Amino acid sequence: GENVEQHPSTLSVQEGDSAVIKCTYSDSASNYFPWYKQELGKRPQLIIDIRSNVGEKKDQRIAVTLNKTAKHFSLHITETQPEDSAVYFCAASKGNTPLVFGKGTRLSVIA
Amino acid sequence: ETGVTQTPRHLVMGMTNKKSLKCEQHLGHNAMYWYKQSAKKPLELMFVYNFKEQTENNSVPSRFSPECPNSSHLFLHLHTLQPEDSALYLCASSQLDSVGEQYFGPGTRLTVT
Numbered sequence: 655g656e657n658v659e660q661h662p663s664t665l666s667v668q669e670g671d672s673a674v675i676k677c678t679y680s681d682s683a684s685n686y687f688p689w690y691k692q693e694l695g696k697r698p699q700l701i702i703d704i705r706s707n708v709g710e711k712k713d714q715r716i717a718v719t720l721n722k723t724a725k726h727f728s729l730h731i732t733e734t735q736p737e738d739s740a741v742y743f744c745a746a747s748k749g750n751t752p753l754v755f756g757k758g759t760r761l762s763v764i765a
Numbered sequence: 766e767t768g769v770t771q772t773p774r775h776l777v778m779g780m781t782n783k784k785s786l787k788c789e790q791h792l793g794h795n796a797m798y799w800y801k802q803s804a805k806k807p808l809e810l811m812f813v814y815n816f817k818e819q820t821e822n823n824s825v826p827s828r829f830s831p832e833c834p835n836s837s838h839l840f841l842h843l844h845t846l847q848p849e850d851s852a853l854y855l856c857a858s859s860q861l862d863s864v865g866e867q868y869f870g871p872g873t874r875l876t877v878t
Contacts, residue, residue: 686865688866688867696871697855697869697870697871697872698808698855698869699869700866700867703866741807743807743808745867750861750862751861752796752798752810752813752821752859752861752867753859753867754810755807755808755810757806757807757808758807758808
């Protein structure tokens with residue numbers, strides 16, 4: 655079955671700097687790669703996703719890149735703000751199978 | 766509101782109690798999930814239901830018993846739990862026959878004393 659590895663487990667950045675979180679997956683048939691943000695005491699919520707027919711997707715300060723050959727994808731957050739502090743989860747699936755999540759990255763943005 | 770609701774939001778129970786967690790989705794999805802979230806395992810998939818049929822049971826102890834009476838409702842029946850079962854239990858739903866978002870409920874914070 656699919657296995658998703660996520661790094662780093664914790665990340666601290668200064669406000670205004672960029673943050674990068676990386677994930678690798680094992681099943682080459684996976685074709686959907688979402689990223690979820692979970693703020694303290696709240697539910698995980700989708701912030702951006704990418705499908706395997708696309709190499710990069712951007713939404714304001716966040717972007718995701720996908721390298722199908724290497725089987726890895728990354729989340730990039732630019733101009734970080736204190737409200738970006740949260741736990742971020744990557745996931746992968748083949749579309750008709752449940753999402754397999756990484757173990758999460760705790761991002762702290764220091765003002 | 767994401768369209769997935771869970772009750773109760775907080776639950777404290779003794780090891781000999783029997784309680785149930787409820788989840789309801791208003792999104793017309795055909796798949797529902799139970800996750801356990803703790804410090805050790807951030808998002809641990811427990812059960813998957815697809816069109817009311819259980820399709821995954823990830824080696825979950827029998828003291829957790831899921832029930833899915835229809836595609837909109839999902840229950841998790843709890844009995845003789847252990848203190849290590851204390852965690853946040855998240856319900857989620859999605860449309861499994863198309864690639865797309867999985868929506869989470871707000872979770873039930875369970876404490877077993």
